[in-house]
Amino acid sequence: MDYIREFDIRLGKEMYYAGELLQGQVILNTVENFKLRAIRVVVRGKAHAEWKVVVSGDRRTVKDDQYFVDDRTTIWGKDKPEGNVPILPRGNHTFPFRFQLPESSLPCSFESKSGTIRYYIKVTVDIPYASPPQGMKYFTIIGPHIDCMDEQYLKPMVGQDKRALCCLCCKRGPVSLRTQLERTAYVCGESIKLKADIDNQSEQDIRLRLKLVQYVEYFIDRGVLGVSKDIQHPVLEYTGDPVAAGTRWKFDSSQSLVVPVMPPTLIGVCRLLQIYYVLKVNIVMSKAGEDLHMHFPITIATVPFRIPNSSHQPNITYSQCCDHVEGGLYIGPEFQLGQVYDGGLDSSPEAVLLYRPVYVCIPNPKLSLTPAARARMAGDQQQQIHDTDIGEALGGGGHIGRSGSMSVAGSHFGRSASMSVHAVNIGRSGSMSVHGTNIGRSGSMSVHGTNIGRSGSMSVHGSNIGRSGSMSVHSTNIGRSGSMSVHATPSSSGGANIGRSGSMSVTATHHIGGGGSGGGNVGSVSGKKSSKRVSHEPAEKTSTM
Structure with missing residues (x-):
């Protein structure tokens, strides 16, 4: 109004x-x-x-x-x-x-x-x-009051199992596993206190594998019995070094099993959903697969562990959930502020979130970064500019150092790229886009139909600059191993030859040697590097009862 x-x-x-x-x-x-x-x-x-x-x-x-x-x-x-x-x-x-x-x-x-x-x-x-x-x-x-100091959580849990391997009718030496969980309740940021003793008397190598799994169960009371839905996500995993045959190995988790930020345990508080966690301890055989399974219930608490009679108390902070478990995978559309194009250069602005819940945690440098933290780090490494010098000004342009990124009038420079506007210099693995023209990874470029191949080779109106070559239009400089052909003239006769680190001012048509070919494109158009990211897909099970 x-x-x-x-x-x-x-x-x-x-x-x-x-x-x-x-x-x-x-x-x-x-x-x-x-x-x-x-x-x-x-x-x-x-x-x-x-x-x-x-x-x-x-x-x-x-x-x-x-x-x-x-x-x-x-x-x-x-x-x-x-x-x-x-x-x-x-x-x-x-x-x-x-x-x-x-x-x-x-x-x-x-x-x-x-x-x-x-x-x-x-x-x-x-x-x-x-x-x-x-x-x-x-x-x-924050959630229900769950204190790590409650007596029920301070009691250690011990598990022991022994298995003799058999091959047809031949019985091999046994493999025994003894584990002790110091306590069963932890606040996010604390390390799970687990000790394991492995005795491998078999004839093959074995490994210790630990996995903390989140289980979320949803219930809807509709109809006669209602419906339910179960989802599980791996929270963290650890695989130990091989234990050679006939040897014994002891494991202490110390700081290797840090609990990431996630929702606390919810059992008997809400009738529509419950959340609980299980630590799975397995022995993996090199030939037979997994064997010797032990499961320990883990409670994610809201009040951290304190050392009795100590003046040092844990510092409690609050943080958003990690993005690979329930509670951090989903953001409601009502909390996402829509973006309006304002004519700027930023084609993928950082999403504005109006609200996300937070959970109790203890500061720990080994905690995985949340999406918001990763976005802030990415924003620190990337600068979007328009007609602004970056780094050292070179001929009205800028230089972008290692890990820098730059956007100038729709142009993009990738990692480790360097650029000078009036005298374009493309560094190692640089990527560039000028007036909609793209230079791919590893220094490939196309300018008004002109192509620069892989590893910094360039062709301008039929002209070619070879590997690691550099060029200035009015006073052409060909660097090491550089080759150039102007107006696609293939002949090298009657022309000047510039060897290593030679320079040339073009007033006529020349072919410059040094191993280069006259005219045409050199190398591949662009090199792309793919990265593999392990994603945890939820295993969903829906049943109608």
């Missing part, structure tokens, strides 16, 4: 625990007086599960909701106004509000494609005879 200049919801902080006092303010900046019936504030916590199932050949959507918090108050006006509607004078207005969160266990904020747990403040400005403006502010609930 034209007479409301600013409408904002501000909270004292962004994350809360169960039982805390939630305080905030509603900000209204108006430019004129207007009738205002009431300002209503609602705090709500809701779990929502939804997915599609196939029933009798038809694809249907099943969904269910569960509410944990639902409280409301009126911070201006009356719920049921009587008589004349009051008038709100123009100017800046601040309306404070407060809610007491319930003491009972609240599930943590959670985002996934199949189910969400969200907490938010909703404000409605009730204006008579008009559509009431509404605003929503999401905040994070």
Whole structure:
């Protein structure tokens, strides 16, 4: 509305625990007086599960909701106004509000494609005879109180197994595995304390393999029995060194099994979903595959381990979930701010996220980077410029050093590229695009139909510069092993020959030797390097009961 200049919801902080006092303010900046019936504030916590199932050949959507918090108050006006509607004078207005969160266990904020747990403040400005403006502010609930110091989590767990390998009727030496888990609850950022003793009396090499797996189960109470959906993701994996036949090996996890940032364990708190974790310990035979399986339940807590009678207490921080487990794989479209093209050069701007839940963690340099952290690092390494010098100015252009990237009027320079605008110099593995023209990886270039091949060879209107060659138009310089042909004249007779590190000023048509050929394209158009990234695809199982 034209007479409301600013409408904002501000909270004292962004994350809360169960039982805390939630305080905030509603900000209204108006430019004129207007009738205002009431300002209503609602705090709500809701779990929502939804997915599609196939029933009798038809694809249907099943969904269910569960509410944990639902409280409301009126911070201006009356719920049921009587008589004349009051008038709100123009100017800046601040309306404070407060809610007491319930003491009972609240599930943590959670985002996934199949189910969400969200907490938010909703404000409605009730204006008579008009559509009431509404605003929503999401905040994070850390989750149920799970303390690593509880007695049930401090008890160590021990597992032991022994297996004798057989080949047909011949019995070989046994393989034994003994493991001890110091405690079963950990906060994100802590290292899992596991010790293993392997005795390999067989005739083949074996390896110790550890895998922490996240299990998420969704439930919807619809119909007679309802439907369910199970998803699992590997959180972290570790494979030890080979244990030679007839030897013994001891393993101590120390700092090798750092728990990444992810949602805490949720069991019995929400009826629509539950989250739990299992540490799988296996012995892998070089010939027979996996053998000797042990599974340990792992609890992801919200209160870290403390050393008794110590003045040093762990430093608690909050961070977003890693992007390979449930809770970090999905971002709701309502939290993604749409991008509007403003005529700039940035073709892939960083996504603006309005909200993402955070979880308790202990600072650890071995924690994997979140998408936001990786985006910030990428932004630090990449600079998008327009008519701006980069590094050392060379002839009105710029130089981009190692790992630099540059965009000039639609041009792009890849890793390790160097450029001078009026005297173009393409460094090793440089990529360049001029007026829509592309120079691929490893220094291949096409300018107005002109091609520079792999490893820095160039052809301009039929002219060729060989490997590692450099060229200046009005005063042509051919570097080491450079070859050049102007106007595609193949003859080398009557021309000057420039050897190593030679230079040439072109006033007539010449062919320059040094092993180069006259005219034509040299090398491949572009070299591309592919990178392989291991992605963890969720194994989904949907059942209808």
